[in-house]
Amino acid sequence: MDIWIAAIKIALFILTVLNVVVVLVWMERRVSAFIQDRVGPNRVGPYGLLQSIADVVKLLMKEDIVPKNATKPIHDLAPIISIGVALSTFAVVPFGDTIEIFGREIKLIIADVNVGILYLLAMTSLGVYGITLAGWSSNNKYSLLGSLRSAAQLISYELSMGLAIISVIMISGTLRLDQIVLQQATYIGGWLPAWNALLQPVAFLIFTVAAFAETNRLPFDLPEAEPELVGGYHTEYTGLKFGLFFLAEYANMITASAIITTLFLGGWHFPYLEYLGLSAFWTSLLQVGAFAMKVSFVLLFFIVIRWTLPRFRYDQLMDLGWKVLLPIALVNIVATGIVLVVIPYL
Amino acid sequence: MMQHSKIVRKKDLTFWQQLYIPEILRGMRLTISHIFQPKVTTHYPEEKFNPPPSFRGRPVLVEENGVERCVACGLCSRVCPSLAIEVQAAETELEKERYPVKFEINMVRCIFCGFCEEVCPEEAIVMSQEYELAFTSQEEAIFGKDKLLISAEKLHDRLEFLRKYR
Numbered sequence: 001m002d003i004w005i006a007a008i009k010i011a012l013f014i015l016t017v018l019n020v021v022v023v024l025v026w027m028e029r030r031v032s033a034f035i036q037d038r039v040g041p042n043r044v045g046p047y048g049l050l051q052s053i054a055d056v057v058k059l060l061m062k063e064d065i066v067p068k069n070a071t072k073p074i075h076d077l078a079p080i081i082s083i084g085v086a087l088s089t090f091a092v093v094p095f096g097d098t099i100e101i102f103g104r105e106i107k108l109i110i111a112d113v114n115v116g117i118l119y120l121l122a123m124t125s126l127g128v129y130g131i132t133l134a135g136w137s138s139n140n141k142y143s144l145l146g147s148l149r150s151a152a153q154l155i156s157y158e159l160s161m162g163l164a165i166i167s168v169i170m171i172s173g174t175l176r177l178d179q180i181v182l183q184q185a186t187y188i189g190g191w192l193p194a195w196n197a198l199l200q201p202v203a204f205l206i207f208t209v210a211a212f213a214e215t216n217r218l219p220f221d222l223p224e225a226e227p228e229l230v231g232g233y234h235t236e237y238t239g240l241k242f243g244l245f246f247l248a249e250y251a252n253m254i255t256a257s258a259i260i261t262t263l264f265l266g267g268w269h270f271p272y273l274e275y276l277g278l279s280a281f282w283t284s285l286l287q288v289g290a291f292a293m294k295v296s297f298v299l300l301f302f303i304v305i306r307w308t309l310p311r312f313r314y315d316q317l318m319d320l321g322w323k324v325l326l327p328i329a330l331v332n333i334v335a336t337g338i339v340l341v342v343i344p345y346l
Numbered sequence: 347m348m349q350h351s352k353i354v355r356k357k358d359l360t361f362w363q364q365l366y367i368p369e370i371l372r373g374m375r376l377t378i379s380h381i382f383q384p385k386v387t388t389h390y391p392e393e394k395f396n397p398p399p400s401f402r403g404r405p406v407l408v409e410e411n412g413v414e415r416c417v418a419c420g421l422c423s424r425v426c427p428s429l430a431i432e433v434q435a436a437e438t439e440l441e442k443e444r445y446p447v448k449f450e451i452n453m454v455r456c457i458f459c460g461f462c463e464e465v466c467p468e469e470a471i472v473m474s475q476e477y478e479l480a481f482t483s484q485e486e487a488i489f490g491k492d493k494l495l496i497s498a499e500k501l502h503d504r505l506e507f508l509r510k511y512r
Contacts, residue, residue, distance in 0.1 A: 035380050039387040205367070308373040 009110050014087060021250040022052040028303050035307045059246075062239035067139060070236065074137035079237065079244035082130030086251035089123040092116035093258045094178040095291045096268045099284040108268075108288065109178055116177040117165055120259060121158070124214055127252065128154045131223060131233045134245070138236035146232025149314065150223035153213055156321035157220075161210035163329035164203040167336045168196055168263055181267030195266040202332045204264045206325050211256040213321070216249065217302055219309035220317060257298035258291075265294050395477075399507035402460045402473040404489075405451060406496040408505070414495055415470035418446040422462035422471050430455035431462060449494060453479055454487040463508070472504050 026041065026049055033040025041048035066075055096108030113119055128151050135147020172180045186194045197204040213220040224232040234245045261267060270290035273283060312320065363369055388395060397403065408415045418435035434448040462471045474496060481487040498505065 031381065034385075035377050037380060037383055037386050039385050039389070304374055304377050305370075308370065308377045 005104075005106060006110065009106075013090065013110060017087065017090065017251055017254060018247075020254055021247055022056070023049070024250050024254065024299060025052040025055075027299070031300065031303045032307060035304070056243065059239055059243040064239040064241065065236075067236050069139040071137040071139070074133050075236075076241070078130050078134035078137060079241045079248070080130075081133065082127065082248035083244045083251070085123055085127045085130060086248040086255065089120060089127075089252075089255045090258060092119050092177055093255070093262050094181055094267060095258070096284055096288040097182075099288075100281060107178075108284070112178065113176075115175045117169065117175045120177075121162055121165070124161075125154070125158060127214075127248075130245075130248065134237070135233040138233075140236050142229045142231075143233050143235045146223045146229045146235070150216065150233060153216075153220065153222060153317060153321075156318060157210040157213035157325075160206050160321060160325035160329045161214065163326070163333060164200075164207040164210065165263065167200055167203040167329070167333050170333070170336050170340060171196070171199060177262055177267075181262060181269065184266040185269040193266055193269065193271045195264065195269070197264040197266075200264070200332075200336070202328060206329050206332070207264065208260060209320075209325060211260055212302070212305070213317075215252045215256045215302075217253065218306040219312050221311060222314060222317060253299065253302060254295065257295045257302065260298050261291065261294040265298070267291060267294075397475045397477065399475075399503040400511075401475055401477075402458045403476040404453060404458070404474055404479055405456065405460075405462055405471055405494075406474045406476075406501070407449060407491070407494045408470050408472060408501055409495040409497045413440065414445065414449075414491070415468045416446050416449065417442050417444045417468055417470070418449075419444075419467065421465045421467065425461045425465045427459060427461065428455045428457050430457075446491070449491050451489050451494060452487060453489055454481070454484060464512075469505065469508065472501055472508065474501060474504065 029051070030040040030042075030048070041051040044050040044054050066072055091111040092109070092113050094107075094109040098105050098107050100106070111119075131150045132147045135143040135145075135150070138144070168180065169175060172183050174180060174183075180196075184193070184195050188194050188198075192198065212218075216223050222232075223229075224234075229235070234242055237245060268287040268291040270287050273286060273290075278286070416433075418433050420433045420435070423429075423431040423433045430452045432448065432450045432452075433446050435444050436447040437443060438445045458473070460473050463473050466472075
């Protein structure tokens with residue numbers, strides 16, 4: 001029975017993510033257009049909502065071209081790795097507490113792993129393989145440059161990302177993501193939500209910057225860098241395989257937002273909801289809604305930042321990663337440690 | 347002397363600016379404020395661009411009292427750089443004595459330079475305000491007199507503009 005519940009959860013989740021990607025691509029294009037005083041896609045369907053579906057249909061009907069000198073098996077494998085990693089990262093993110101359906105308690109998390117954060121870090125590092133292999137197997141200098149940049153960038157920023165997570169783990173004392181959320185679902189001084197963004201603002205900042213770098217979003221989109229690299233690692237991809245990369249990129253964005261929400265913005269915690277005195281079922285539903293709202297706000301933040309900051313130069317990117325974020329993260333860990341030691345004596 | 351914009355170096359920035367975050371927030375305020383500003387897009391098929399009289403749309407023949415002004419002198423066809431105009435003259439009982447039996451403009455060739463209008467001694471061919479020219483075949487793009495003749499009242503704006511500025 002449990003395996004069926006898990007299967008249903010996975011199916012529902014994949015369906016949701018695919019639909020959210022469709023809406024997200026539309027949202028990105030509309031918001032980008034609005035920021036540039038344009039209108040954006042508004043022809044296909046109401047408010048242009050079906051534009052992404054039209055694009056997907058177009059991608060499906062495109063010819064699949066593999067360059068003559070490409071390493072075909074790896075060229076085929078790369079997008080699969082990318083999308084697989086992007087989708088499976090989400091498995092440990094709790095999108096709600098528990099919900100009672102037909103008398104059964106169901107935990108709103110796909111894989112209830114006790115080392116959830118380690119799994120997260122491992123999966124995000126695996127994402128590099130998709131991009132690197134894609135760039136290498138394409139046998140194209142631009143693809144290779146893009147993938148090299150991507151590898152260097154992801155490895156550099158993973159460090160500060162990991163260190164930012166460590167300072168969160170230090171105050172929560174657990175590697176379980178659902179526990180971390182539960183601890184954030186309390187109040188400081190009885191009224192202020194104990195979200196980690198407020199308890200660990202520096203870690204929050206570092207993690208957000210690193211998340212931008214990990215998802216290859218502007219201002220850190222050097223792996224793609226359209227004007228210089230003709231699109232970077234996916235230059236030689238067409239049709240559905242390109243579509244998979246595209247999907248993976250947006251799925252990564254969603255996952256990154258979900259992780260930011262879980263670790264720092266209180267996850268599914270809906271402040272002051274318990275004072276309303278709703279039934280358990282409605283509380284759970286509202287909590288899932290709160291999680292979705294928070295994730296969409298972070299996604300919107302991603303899009304707005306894209307049009308606010310210009311792309312970094314490569315040396316600036318490395319400077320920021322190694323000379324600024326890494327020391328700050330280390331100092332933050334030490335400071336957190338000192339505070340944690342001192343607090344019991346106060 | 348050329349005016350140089352002030353170069354901002356890192357040491358010129360204040361501590362607050364070097365922190366980056368407040369500056370990023372300021373930038374975001376600007377981007378977000380643009381979301382709510384009016385858009386510049388014209389929703390084309392529904393909303394059409396209304397060209398000013400100086401606009402050079404497709405060339406047309408001016409029709410006055412049911413008859414074209416053209417005297418078939420052939421200057422327009424002579425001056426046309428892309429050889430888009432073909433005129434065949436014939437005699438008529440009217441005061442102007444000559445008229446074009448056949449007047450064809452190949453709209454695929456036309457480059458909208460307006461030389462025909464400039465050279466015309468009778469002000470008989472002018473550039474109209476029409477710009478929606480799409481064809482599915484070469485034949486369709488050859489406009490004969492039936493499509494070219496437009497009454498002078500409809501071309502009032504352009505004729506007025508020519509009188510004023512030429």
